[in-house]
Amino acid sequence: MKIERLSQDKIRIFLTFDDLSERGIHKDDMWREIPKVHELFSEMMDQAYTELGFDASGPLAVEVFALPAQGMVVIVTRGKMNAHAHDGGHTLEEDDADDEIYEMEVTLEQSDIVMYSFRDFEDVIAVSKQLQSSNLTEDGKLYSYNGKWILALEPALIDSSKHNAVIALLAEYGEATSVTYAMLEEYGKVIMSESAIGQICLHFKF
Template sequence: MRVERIHDNKISVFLSMVDLKERNIKMSDLSPENSVIQELFLDILEEAYIQQGFEVEGYQLFVEAKPLPNYGFHISITKFEDGEELEGDYSSGYFINEIGDFYSHSIDHEMKSELVYSFTSIDSIQPCMKVLNKYSFAETNLFQLEDKYVLSLWDLDFDQDILSIVHAYLLEHGEKEYFSIAYLKEHGKPIIENNALENLNKYYKAGY
């Protein structure tokens, strides 16, 4: 994935066929209503912020995607403030009025299958363990992403009350993130792959 800054309010994103294949995305999947594409769009915006400092929170967006023969896709994203008039032909793309609304389905689905939180250090995860150890997770991973330690908890089959408890406790000691597992694997450094909670328990018990 390559991100180029056109000007302060516009970026171009180039997705190769390899990028799509790594995420198991087919050309026919490329619809803004598709939850897989919504997750990809989260990755794109995260990459745009990291590479180019392109911040979209509080803005409306215009998105246009065009296929590139034998390559993949070119996506342009323009951000603008409410009431601002955009120049040019905007009939070939779509507008996102509220970024939170666009992600609502994707995030609700993600909350039921994955929780992702970042911490300032491995030791700062320890206070959460007494709550996390009460529940069973199909897969848990720990990544380092720049100066953050990112804990990913997969396949939650909990009711909303339990989710709220886990969320509140993690939020007290960490920060909620919306990184996808594909993004973490591509940009993060794996610290513990699979069984992160079990290995963290051993780490804390050994007193390193």
């Protein structure tokens, strides 16, 4: 579980599928109101407070993005307390009610985009060469984001029998990223908007 602060009132939590399975949670459970998910959320908020000093009191907007090969991204935004809420505006303490610690407005989205980040452009070239020479794919978008290169692939454009081989190569050279596609589109810079792997192989020779 990785937690990072995006702003004073917003954090991002990256959960791998191992994080979920260790707690007996299947990714589809995140769509359901079950005690295990509440326990996981409480654990995430405790860790966010310990690591970042993020106080999760008051209303929270929670966005959950499912990423097919990497895990899940949870974005938590802290809202302002309403003046009339909770007995004249007092923060609801855990002792007051076990079941109502957090006021959550949950948004769930599933993304099929596979994204891996690379520190060095040489790694992007290397993985592109491998993907092309293995006849796996020449597709993809290349972004620059936060000092890293991010390769985004649309699984629908890749033969389903080759998915695992593509993921294995991407994981060998880069690492799964917790950035959502929406954030990439908004804050990242598009370097190659289509056929990124094919273009890289064409322009960069070893």
